[in-house]
Amino acid sequence: MPELAIETHGLTKRFRSQLAVDGLDLAVPRGAVFGFLGPNGSGKTTTIRMLLGLVAATAGDARLLGAEMPRHVDTVLPRVGALVEGPAFSPYLSGTANLRRFDAADRHAPRGSRATRVADALERVGLSHAAEKKVHAYSLGMKQRLGLANALLMRRELLVLDEPTNGLDPQGTREVRSLIRSLADDGTTVFVSSHLLAEVDQVCSHVGVMSAGRLVAQGTLDEFRGGGETRVLVRTPDADRAREVLARLGLELGHGLDDGAAAGGIRSMTDAAGDALVSAALDAPGSSGSSGDAAPAPEAIVAALVAAGVRVRGFELERASLEQRFVELTGEGFDVVQ
């Protein structure tokens, strides 16, 4: 069995003068829940459409479950469940009747167990109560759930979900998250595009970040976070002395937390008790700060602060949040919905 569920090399899509996807080298390991992130228009949907053989690539190649696409589309797609821009449900049929039609169109789906399969899929996405309702009376969220149910009709090795929580309320979003988790627990690889960092943070094992058609980062969630800077936060009434010590240790002052305040000429924040929160970047990637020296250990920082007479009332190491990393990589804000 190939180790990668999805693998692309130089995958490119050009629409007339627009380069929508530019030389993508994706590597999605089997068993991963891969969060495919990116701002609007960064090329996520186009990539997914190429992966599924819905649109032809301009250049490059893609393999799904070890087989070249779109050449092996007939043998590969039955092993892949997909939710892409809502399938064309018939509005005047019920949810159940729509799913039966889709199931009947799948020649790999045994007819005898169709009714059970459809009922199970509706149950998994929390739509049993509306199973017999006509789809034109469904809300956007319900249609989205029906699309998901359609992707879940058969057990699949790979699920490709384009923005599965679009149109869902917070409760629906939580349900989709736990559904993804349970699918992953069963060994299904899940490739999910999303705007929602919180979603990715909570369910994904791997992340890929798109920006303007290019894949600017990919790896495990830990690697992704680890690539960002770690900040040291010191709570102390002796802010000036603390800053001197941190600077002496080669740390770069005034990162992150202080940035906003620094614009107003303040380099730290003071609380009601008179303690200031001084922040500095430890091992900022690409920082010119400490001329390539290894960052000092946290205990060495605390010892140096104490030795210099700084009253350390709080000390914390804070890793970059996913959102900070995303902004660092794409230069764009993120649509953060918790």
Ligand SMILES: Nc1ncnc2c1ncn2[C@@H]1O[C@H](COP(=O)(O)OP(=O)(O)OP(=O)(O)O)[C@@H](O)[C@H]1O
């Ligand atoms: N059929 C098409 N014809 C022309 N341009 C297109 C077509 N499909 C997509 N594009 C362009 O390609 C770029 C990437 O679009 P795509 O839909 O893949 O981005 P996305 O990351 O999925 O965005 P969103 O999060 O808004 O869905 C956009 O600039 C879009 O306008």
